[in-house]
Amino acid sequence: MSKIDYIKTSEIFKALSNPIRLQMVDFLLDDECCVTDVVNELGISQSASSQHLSILKNSGIVYPEKHGTRTCYKVNNKLTEEIITLLKKINND
Amino acid sequence: MSKIDYIKTSEIFKALSNPIRLQMVDFLLDDECCVTDVVNELGISQSASSQHLSILKNSGIVYPEKHGTRTCYKVNNKLTEEIITLLKKINND
C-alpha cells in the first residue's frame, strides 16, 4: 500500500476527464488504431482528434508508433487500463 | 461487462482531476471530517475548501451531514472508492 501521488494522479484524471478522450482510450484498448480510425469511430475533426491524442500522449497514457504515413496509438498506462476494466465491471452509480 | 457512460464517467474524473480534491477524498475516506479538519489537514483556505467540497458534492462523490454548526462530508461513490483502493495498490507508473 503506497502513498498516493496526488499531483501525478490528478494529471491522469485530468487527461481522462473529457468524454472524447475517455472514449478514445476505450477504443484504442480494443482496436489499436491510427488517427483516421479514431476520427471515423468518434466522429470528430482530424485536428481535434490529433490534439486529444496529444494530450493523452503527454500525460503518458498512450504512445505513438509510426508506420509510414500513419501513426498508431497504443495505451501504455497500467492505472488507466485497470480503471477502464473497473469501469466495465461496475455500474457507475 | 457494461458499456461505459463516457460523459458521466468523465465528470467523475473531472472532479478528481485536481490534486487538492483527490487528497480531500483520500482524507475523507480515512477520517470522516468536517470542513475545518479538511482546511487544517490540507492547509488551504476555508473558501477554497468549501468550494472544492461543493464540486465533489455536485459530482456525487461526497455528501454532507450537518451536525449543529459543523458539516461532516462522507464519500459516497463506489467507483471513487475503488479507484482510491486501486491507487494505493499499484504504483502509478
Added chain:
DNA sequence: TTATAATATTATGATATTCTAATATAAAAT
C-alpha cells in the same frame, strides 16, 4: 519531383476553472 494522404501545429474565440477577498447564513454560546 510533384501530388496526395495522414497527421501535427498554430491562432483564436468562447467557455470553464481556480484562487483570493469579501460578504452572507445558520446554529450554538453567552
Added chain:
DNA sequence: ATTTTATATTAGAATATCATAATATTATAA
C-alpha cells in the same frame, strides 16, 4: 438578543480548456 463559530456564497481576475479554421510537415505514390 448579541456574539461567536462553522460553513457557504459571490465577485472578479488570472489562467486553462476546447472547438474550429487554417497552415505546416512528412512519407509515400504517381
